[in-house]
Amino acid sequence: MRREGSALQGLGVVVLKELTDHLTSARMRVLEWLVVLTALAAVYGAITQIREVTAEDPFLFLRLFTTARDPLPSFVSFLGFLAPLMAIGLGFDAINGEHNRRTLSRILSQPIYRDALLFGKFLAGLGVLAISFIALWLLVIGLGLIMLGVPPGGEEMARALLFLLVTIAYAGVWLALAMLFSVIFRSAATAALVTLGLWLFLSVIWPSLASALVQAFVSPDNPVLQITAAQDLARLSPSTLFGETVLAILHPTTRTLGPVYLDQLQGALMGSPLSLGESVMVAWPQIVGMIAANILLFVAGYIVFQRQEVRA
């Protein structure tokens, strides 16, 4: 059955409204301060650490993101932890909030399709995440310039920029997941709890559970299979994908994310950095995986939403 008119009619209106709502909401302000303060603490720790152990590092600037100083974790691990939290915070009541406010049927009786509402909310959420991360990223770079006094090279900037894009894609996965649950569950609290639970499970428990599962089911005679199987299982979690991607992009010496075979080391200069293109190739499956997860989760939410009854 062909529908009349564009599915995206009204999309811009929804995006602008949601952006305004997010950017003026108290929830957003709390999340922003949480992210900014913790991230700045991490960067400050990294800078003092880098100053103490100034080594001949060609990618000194990237260490801003990856160096940890006890007791603080590095900026990257902070972001890997807080980006999902922020995304879930933006998405968990996207659709059920409209239901509970009894605005959904009124909005959908305007000349727009449901597509515009759901996609508009996703784009606005992604936009807010992008704005926050870009601001944070610029803050970190600026802080690095001032406190380290070393200008970053072109490749370093390119890698840092790529890191920014990957972070936005990673947050997008959790945003899409949160929105999926906001469509499925009528209660916003349930949706938030389920999403947060799944996030904790996937980022904290799953990596260790994956190797435990493999040890239980794969015979120890085949260590290579054990390692690869554990890795493949662990990669079902977006956090693993994000961690590996960041490793490849911010540590140019990373040559592979899987097990290394002896023949692969032949002719390799140990500890020498890869070019940017080669680093991207190393993490390419992970990057594609994250983008695919974005699309899959959004489509799942879309299908459920299309079939849902609008009546309260």
Place this chain on the structure above:
Amino acid sequence: MKNPDMSDTVVEARGLTKRYGDVTAVDRVSFSIAPGEIFGLLGPNGAGKTTTILMLLGLTEVSDGQARVLGHDPAREPLAVKRRVGYLPDAVGFYDYLTAADNLHYTGRLMGLSSAERKRRIADALDRVGLSDAAEKKVRAFSHGMKQRLGLAEIIMKEARIAILDEPTNGLDPQASIDLLALIRSLKAAGVSILLSSHLLDRVQSVCDRVALFNAGKIALMGTVAELGRQVLGGGYAVEVEADAGDGIALRLGAIPGVRSVSETAPGRLRMLCDRDVRPEAAAAVVAASGRLKNLALDEPSLETIYTRYFQSAEEEARNAA
């Protein structure tokens, strides 16, 4: 109009059916609404009124049958339908952190209105529903009645040709209901066709030109209130007499030609069912019995009575058949 034979109706439902699994929520419902008419879908909660409305708006799929709104099929051309139809859902909600005007600006943008057009129409619509003073107030502070009126303002702003109102007076205090019904009448006066649903029969009786009584997903009765009265109450008139006239008065009244029955509804209060208006004779009978006539009224059939009577007899029939 795309379909020439529909030009005298704005809404037409033919055999409209909605099934959820094994449950049939709306069962082969057919009705039509003429331009400028107020049509009431009345019936208890869960009778299928809201589902029928959602099918007319293209907000839920039709399992069987056909709907036409202004010549468009809501399932295939929902945007064309939604551009011309205003909808006030049951217990309508607004973004409570936005002002009344901002809420309308958002829907106005979704309708594709330009900024200048929106400003003009919103000021005008808020003025008509009496919310001009509250335009810049957050909706959070609004009472239920104010929200209903704001919902009507949205329909006025849309310049809709059809307004569909789902339980508009539900949960309103008597004064707010009266105000809202007056607003609905003024919409009709402006040439808008109105479909409204309610379970409060008496409140909406006064505004509806025609009604359809829903029961268990089906339309049990349809027509003007007077028609339904004739159909269900067996036609005729009901005259209420209130008098101090002793016990013999019931017999005297019953003797008036054309009176079919007399019943005492309360001490000193008699209800006569008759074939014609017997008020003059009834007054004479009371006076002749040297009674004191306190009240004499011809009863308009009330929807409530029609409804209860209809379902009572339907139940009886079912029992007799069994």
